[in-house]
Amino acid sequence: MATLTEAPPPLSPTAPATKPPRKRGRLTPYWLLLPGLLWLVVFFALPMIYQASTSVQTGSLEQGYKVTWHLATYWDALGAYWPQFLRSVLYAGAATVLCLVLGYPLAYLIAFRAGRWRNLIMILVIAPFFTSFLIRTLAWKTILADGGPVVGALNTLHVLDVTSWLGWTAGDRVLATPLAVVCGLTYNFLPFMILPLYSSLERIDGRLHEAAGDLYARPSTVFRKVTFPLSMPGVVSGTLLTFIPASGDYVNAELLGSTDTRMIGNVIQTQFLRVLDYPTAAALSFILMAAILFMVTFYIRRSGTEDLV
Amino acid sequence: MPFVNWLKRHFVVIAGLLTLAYLLLPNVVVTVFSFNKPKGRFNYEWQQFSTDAWKDPCGVAGMCGSLSLSLQIAVWATLGATLLGTMIAFALVRYRFRARGAVNSLIFLPMAMPEVVMAASLLTLFLNLGGQLGFWTILIAHIMFCLSFVVTAVKARVMSMDPRLEQAAQDLYAGPAQTFLRVTLPIAAPGIAAGALLAFALSFDDFIITNFNAGSTVTFPMFVWGSAQRGTPVQINVIGTAMFLVAVALVLTSMVIGNRRNKQKA
Numbered sequence: 001m002a003t004l005t006e007a008p009p010p011l012s013p014t015a016p017a018t019k020p021p022r023k024r025g026r027l028t029p030y031w032l033l034l035p036g037l038l039w040l041v042v043f044f045a046l047p048m049i050y051q052a053s054t055s056v057q058t059g060s061l062e063q064g065y066k067v068t069w070h071l072a073t074y075w076d077a078l079g080a081y082w083p084q085f086l087r088s089v090l091y092a093g094a095a096t097v098l099c100l101v102l103g104y105p106l107a108y109l110i111a112f113r114a115g116r117w118r119n120l121i122m123i124l125v126i127a128p129f130f131t132s133f134l135i136r137t138l139a140w141k142t143i144l145a146d147g148g149p150v151v152g153a154l155n156t157l158h159v160l161d162v163t164s165w166l167g168w169t170a171g172d173r174v175l176a177t178p179l180a181v182v183c184g185l186t187y188n189f190l191p192f193m194i195l196p197l198y199s200s201l202e203r204i205d206g207r208l209h210e211a212a213g214d215l216y217a218r219p220s221t222v223f224r225k226v227t228f229p230l231s232m233p234g235v236v237s238g239t240l241l242t243f244i245p246a247s248g249d250y251v252n253a254e255l256l257g258s259t260d261t262r263m264i265g266n267v268i269q270t271q272f273l274r275v276l277d278y279p280t281a282a283a284l285s286f287i288l289m290a291a292i293l294f295m296v297t298f299y300i301r302r303s304g305t306e307d308l309v
Numbered sequence: 310m311p312f313v314n315w316l317k318r319h320f321v322v323i324a325g326l327l328t329l330a331y332l333l334l335p336n337v338v339v340t341v342f343s344f345n346k347p348k349g350r351f352n353y354e355w356q357q358f359s360t361d362a363w364k365d366p367c368g369v370a371g372m373c374g375s376l377s378l379s380l381q382i383a384v385w386a387t388l389g390a391t392l393l394g395t396m397i398a399f400a401l402v403r404y405r406f407r408a409r410g411a412v413n414s415l416i417f418l419p420m421a422m423p424e425v426v427m428a429a430s431l432l433t434l435f436l437n438l439g440g441q442l443g444f445w446t447i448l449i450a451h452i453m454f455c456l457s458f459v460v461t462a463v464k465a466r467v468m469s470m471d472p473r474l475e476q477a478a479q480d481l482y483a484g485p486a487q488t489f490l491r492v493t494l495p496i497a498a499p500g501i502a503a504g505a506l507l508a509f510a511l512s513f514d515d516f517i518i519t520n521f522n523a524g525s526t527v528t529f530p531m532f533v534w535g536s537a538q539r540g541t542p543v544q545i546n547v548i549g550t551a552m553f554l555v556a557v558a559l560v561l562t563s564m565v566i567g568n569r570r571n572k573q574k575a
Contacts, residue, residue, distance in 0.1 A: 029404035033412065036393035036456060043453040044419055047430035054433045102328045109325030123560045124329060128336055129510050130556030134533040135549035138541060139335035142342065142353045190332060240421070248423020251516060255537055265425045265517075272429055272521065278436070285429045292423060 055282035065278065077283045081267050085287070088263040091178065092247035095185035099193040099242045100235065102186065107197035107234075108227075112206065125194055133188060137255050140184050144174045144256070176258035184252035192241040200234030201227070236303045244292055264288055336553055343546035350540025362543035366551075369542040372532055376548065379529035382444070383513040386451035390512075391505040393452070394459025395497075401460070402467040419457045427454060428521035435522060442524025450522045451512040458511060459504035466500020 055073060059065035078085075110121050128136060143150055151174050154160045163169040168179040204227065212222040228235075250265030264284065271281035316323070342352055346359035367373035401412065419427065431453070435446055474496065478488040516530040523531060533545055 029400040029406045032396040032400035032404075036397040036460075037412065037415065039393060039453060040415055040419070040456060043431060043434070043449055044427065045415070047427075047434040050433045050437050051430035054437075102324075102331065105321050105324035106326075106328040106332075108321050113322055113325075119564060121329065123557060124333060127553055127556045127560065128332065129514070131336060131339070131549050131553040132530055132533055133514055134516055134530050134537070135339055135545055136335040138533070138537055138545075139338040139342070142338050143334060145353060187331065187335070190328070244421060244423055248425040249517075250425065251534075265423070268425050268429055269520070272432060278433065281429060282433060285426045288423060289426045293421075296421060 051282045051286065054278050055286050057279050061276055070279070073279045073283045074287065077280050078287060081264065081284060084262055084264045084267050085291070087261070088247045088265070088288075089291075091182055091185060091253075091261075091263060092243050092249075094182045095189060095246045096193075096239050096243045098182065098186040099190050100239060103190055103193035103197055103238065107194050107201055110194075110198050111201035111204075125191055129191060134251065134255075137184055137188065137251060140180070140187065140256055141175065144180055144183070146173055146175065150174070175256060176261070178257070178261050180256040181253050181261045181263075184256045185246045185249060188249070188252060189242040189246050192245070193238040196238040196241060197231060197234040200231045204230050232303065236300070240296060240299070244296070247292060248288060336549075339546050339549045340553070343543060343550045345543055345546075347543060352541045352543050352546065362547045366544050366547045369544045371527065372529075372542070372544055372548075375527045375529045375532040378444075378526070379513055382447055382451060382528065383509050385448055386455055386512040387505050387509045389448070389452040390455035390459045390508045391501060394456050394504055394508075395463050395501055397456075398460045398463035398467055398500075399497075402464055403472075416457050416460050419454055420461075424454075424515075424517040425521075428518040431518070432521045442522060443526045446522045446524070447519055447526065447528065450518050451515060454515075454518060455508035455511050458507050462504035462507055463497065463500045466503070467497055470496050 053067055054065070056067055056069050056071060057065040058068045058070045058073075106121075106125070110118055110125075114121050142148070145151070151160070151172065154163075154174070155172060160169055160172060160174070163179060164171060168182075169177040174180050174183075208226055208230075209222055212226050213219075217225065247263075248265050250263060250269050253261050253263045253266050268281050268284050268288070271277050271284065275281075342355070343362060344358055344360060345352055345355055346357040346361065347354070348356050362368075397412075397416065400406075401409065428450075431446075431450055435442060440446060470493075475488050475492055478492045483491065514530060516534060519528050519531060520534070527535070529548075533541075536542065536545060
């Protein structure tokens with residue numbers, strides 16, 4: 001008993017630390033990780049397992065659901081909703097490309113040309129984050145309204161004739177067409193493109209541009225051979241950060257689109273919250289997840305930036 | 310062709326500013342329409358200038374209640390996610406341990422998952438457990454998806470910290486607690502603050518995950534969503550404008566303070 005209550009030898013400042021508290025130190029990372037990881041396991045990983053089991057259940061709301069390994073739900077869901085899947089990929093892809101095209105000049109401007117305006121522009125890019133994105137998306141209803149100036153201008157320039165012929169708009173309208181949904185998606189996820197682009201552009205040494213110029217490279221060549229390749233990490237993470245949320249989004253398609261522009265997110269939402277067909281909804285969201293993980297892995301391999309993650 | 314040359318030279322600036330205009334156009338519209346006096350239930354068409362909505366921002370049934378609920382959830386979610394996330398970030402940067410790769414992927418995955426998938430799977434969990442949907446399920450969900458973003462933000466800061474500063478503190482006889490509170494925490498603070506700010510913005514603005522897991526509880530984004538179907542009161546635009554102004558003012562003051570500190574140091 002005496003050994004347990006024995007006081008530790010008094011630490012003297014001059015004594016070398018012969019026995020550091022290694023035992024407690026080795027466990028420290030696990031204690032630090034435990035609460036947060038437990039949260040993620042219980043409320044992120046475990047729900048995925050529940051969802052997997054829900055997707056192979058049959059039954060009804062009244063009689064309850066049972067796991068019957070009814071894999072046909074997956075085929076039925078794919079067969080019934082492949083247009084919405086396709087549309088999600090197309091819309092999200094179009095929005096991602098637009099975000100890259102629109103976001104690159106702005107990111108470049110902030111990184112190299114803004115000078116003392118840099119902080120102000122940065123604030124203006126980030127501040128909309130703090131205004132409800134739903135309110136801002138609703139504002140697009142006003143901007144793209146049928147009799148509004150935007151639609152009027154597009155009509156005068158005969159742009160709507162071309163886009164209607166392509167099937168992007170319908171007649172004199174922009175609202176409730178694919179164009180409106182893609183416009184909303186692009187707008188909503190543009191900051192997610194600009195910020196990673198900016199942070200990778202900012203790291204580029206400006207002297208590289210001067211060196212390229214000294215070697216008689218024209219500005220377009222400098223961009224093609226120096227700036228753009230060096231900004232690839234930003235391009236890759238920016239496109240991922242826009243494509244993934246855009247493909248699962250249902251807010252833009254609901255507020256700015258019509259029944260003809262429904263994306264897979266809209267279907268999952270309706271099945272889960274209105275139809276209450278849980279197995280189909282679970283199967284759909286599993287297919288979406290698998291498709292995205294597959295595409296992302298393929299994309300990261302192709303772009304050669306595997307160290308990104 | 311002087312004009313074409315000018316255009317060529319300033320192409321990046323012009324294109325960048327056009328994108329900025331695209332980004333800010335909805336905010337301008339929201340602000341302008343907060344001074345509108347709409348005729349019907351919807352506030353989509355300009356009718357007449359009026360400051361009624363600004364004088365009576367809470368004049369719509371349920372709106373300010375949902376706003377305060379969203380604020381409460383955002384504050385608790387920020388506290389929870391920041392605490393848990395900071396702990397994880399320190400463990401990941403400062404310690405070598407087994408299963409580090411697995412932990413990293415578990416933290417990366419929620420950010421690489423469409424929100425609707427997380428929302429739906431969390432709902433199946435809650436339905437299976439038979440819990441009551443509401444404040445607590447929203448809070449649980451928000452802490453879950455904010456966590457990864459906090460970890461990423463704090464990790465970036467802690468990684469650039471010089472561990473020798475802590476060794477120096479210990480050489481000067483600071484205890485572990487003292488070292489942490491007086492040296493480690495102040496240096497990591499900007500990263501933690503960035504993570505907390507991000508968590509607050511994400512939680513306050515979240516709609517998709519909340520919509521699935523809120524039951525009949527109405528947060529502010531859900532109120533806006535509902536009003537898009539039933540009729541949008543002008544007050545929504547007032548809140549939107551105020552949020553934008555508050556955000557800009559906060560960032561500006563923090564920058565002014567930062568500048569002043571830098572000058573004092575110099």
